[in-house]
Amino acid sequence: MRIDIISLFPEFVAQVAGHGVVGRARERGLLSLHGWNPRDHAEGNYRRVDDRPFGGGPGMVMMIDPLRACIAAARAAEPAPARVIYLSPQGRPFTQAKARELAGESRLVLLCGRYEGVDERLLAAEVDEEISIGDYVLSGGELAAAVVVDAVARLQEGALNDAESAVQDSFEGDGLLDCPHYTRPLEHPLGDVPTVLLSGNHAEIARWRRKQALGRTWLRRPDLLDREHLSVADRALLEE
Ligand code: ADE
16 A cells, blocks of 8 residues: 655654554555655745635635645556545544545545645645544644554554454454453552453453453443444343
C-alpha cells in the first residue's frame, strides 16, 4: 500500500508514523509513505500557500492552487487511482471499521490542513472523503494523518508478528473493549494475577476474558454494547 501525505510538515507525519509496527511495515515493503509540501507548488518569491478569509474573521485559509497542484502531483504517482482524504474535525468519525476499509485500498492521499481551514472549493473538487479522529480541535491535520497511517499500517497483512493479535484487539470482531492482560511476576505488591489465568483450563480462561471484556465495555463504553446483539450466553455472563 502507498500513502501520500500532503502537508506543510510532511516529514513530521512520516517521523511520527515511522516507528514500531509502521516502521516494520515499511521495512517489509507492505507500506510506503511519501510526503508532499504545497509550498513546493506555490508561486512567487514568498511561495504563499494561505490568505485571509473572505467575509473577514481571524486566521488564514489555505489557497486552492498550491494544494491542487500538490494533489495532482501525488495523484500522478502509480498505482492510480488514489482515494483523497481530508483530515478535519468536520469529517466523519474515524473508527476501526473505517481503518479496515482504508487498509484494503492500494493508495491513499491524506490532506492535512493548517490555519483555519482549506478553501471549500478545493475540498469540493478534489476530496473524496473527510475524516475526523475525534471531537476536539488539533492545530493541524498532521497528527490525525499519523493516527490514520498507524491504524491502517498495522492492518496490512504481515505487519504484525502475531497475526492473531489484531483480531483480539478492542473494536475488532465483536466490537467489545479488550480484556485485561497480565505477565510475570505472578505475585507483586500491586496485586496478584487472577488465578483462573493459571488454571490451564482454556475454556474457563476464554469465559473469564469474555466476561471481563463485557464488563469493561458495559462500564466504560455502554454505547458500544448497545450496538451489539448480545447472545444469551453473553447476557448471562454480564448478569453473573
Ligand atoms: N484537524 C484538526 N482537528 C482534527 C480532528 N479532530 N480530526 C482530524 N483532523 C483534524
